[in-house]
C-alpha cells in the first residue's frame with residue numbers, strides 16, 4: 109500500500125479535527141470528465157472509469173491512460189493477474205493487458221457493470237440492453253442471460269461462482285444457478301430500480317441500493333430481510349465492502365458516504381463527501397484504511413475511513429454547468445449545460461471526451477493534433493463555421509456526421525443554436541484566457 113495508515117496518522121497530528129477535507133489527503137487527478145467506476149487491485153493499484161472515454165490506471169498518483177472506448181466508460185474491474193476489464197456507453201466490453209486492449213464482446217446497449225468470476229474464467233456484464241453477458245476468458249463461447257423485461261444495472265458472482273445475482277432496472281434482484289440458468293430465483297422484489305449489489309464473501313448476505321433510496325440487507329439464500337438503512341437520500345449509486353473491518357460503504361446522489369458495521373448492522377459513520385453532486389464510484393483500499401470515491405469532479409478522492417466523521421466535504425471544482433443559470437447569457441448556458449462536460453475552450457489539450465473547441469470556427473473537422481477522432485471526422489471535408497455547426501445540432505450529429513463519436517443531441521430552437529454559436533465565436537477567438 110502506498111497510502112497507508114502512516115500518512116493518515118501524520119495528518120491527524122498536523123491538522124485539527126473538523127478542518128480536514130478530502131484534498132488534504134490523496135487525490136488522483138488527471139481525468140477530463142467525471143468518474144463513473146473504480147476498482148482497487150489486491151496490491152492497492154487503483155483503476156478508474158471516466159466519462160472522458162478512458163480508463164485510468166494509477167501508479168501511485170501518476171495515471172496511465174487506457175484509451176480504446178468510443179464513449180464514456182462506466183465500469184472497470186481488475187483480474188487477479190492485474191489485467192482489467194471495462195464496459196461503457198459504446199456498448200463495448202474491453203479486456204486490457206497493459207495499454208493494449210481487445211474487444212471481449214459487445215452489447216446492444218450501455219454496459220453498466222463488469223465483474224470477474226472467482227475462478228477467473230468468466231467476465232459477467234450488466235447491460236441496459238436487457239442482458240447479462242457471460243464472456244469466456246479461456247476461449248469458450250460467449251453466452252447471455254435475459255432476465256424478464258428489464259435493463260440490468262449490476263451483477264455479482266457467488267463466492268464459489270456457481271450462482272450469479274442480477275439487479276434490474278425494474279426493481280428485482282434475481283439469482284441464477286449457472287447449472288440451470290433458465291429458471292432464476294426472484295430474491296427481491298423492490299419495485300424501484302436496483303442500482304448496486306454487494307454479496308458477502310461468505311455468500312450469506314446481500315446488500316442492495318436502489319433508485320428510491322432503498323438500502324437493504326437480505327439473506328442471500330432466502331431473500332429474508334436482515335437490515336434496512338434507507339434514509340431520505342436517493343438514489344443509492346454505489347457500494348463497497350471491506351470484509352477485514354466488517355465495513356460496508358454506501359454512496360448516494362447527494363454525495364454522502366455512509367458506513368455500516370456488517371457484524372452488528374449498525375451505522376458507523378455518515379458524512380458528506382462532495383459539496384456538489386453524486387458519488388458514482390466507490391472502492392476500499394486492500395487494508396480498508398481508505399475509501400476511494402468518484403463522482404462529478406474529475407478527481408478521485410481517497411478518504412481515510414478512520415477519520416470519516418471529522419471530515420468536511422471535498423471542495424470540488426467549480427463545475428460551471430451547475431452555476432446559477434440566471435448569471436449566464438443564453439449562449440453560455442447552452443454551452444455549459446450541453447457541451448462543457450466534453451469540450452474545453454482553451455487551446456491546450458485536455459482529457460475531455462471531445463476535442464477542444466478553441467478556434468473551432470473556420471477549422472477543418474478532425475484536425476486537433478493529439479486528439480483521436482473517429483474515422484468519420486478525421487476523413488471529413490467539413491469545415492466548422494456558423495452554418496455547419498448550426499446544422500450539426502439542427503439535424504443532430506447522428507444525421508449530420510453519421511458514424512462520428514459525438515452523442516446524439518439536437519438543439520431544437522434555432523435561437524438557442526445561434527446564441528451558442530455566438531458564444532463559441534466570442535470565447536474561442538478571444539485572446540483572454542478562459543477561466
Ligand code: HEC
Pocket residue numbers: 442443446447448449450451461462463465468472473474475476480481482483484485486492497501511512513514515
Ligand atoms: C458526451 C460528450 C459530448 C458532448 C456533450 C458534446 N460533444 Fe462535441 N464531440 C464529442 C466527441 C467525442 C467528438 C469527436 C467526434 C469524433 O471523433 O467522431 C466531438 C466533436 C465535436 C465537434 C467537431 C470538432 C472537430 O475538431 O472536428 C464539434 C464542432 C463539437 N463536437 C461541438 C459540440 C458542441 C457545440 C456541443 C454542445 C452543444 C457538443 N459538441 C457536445 C463529444 C461531445
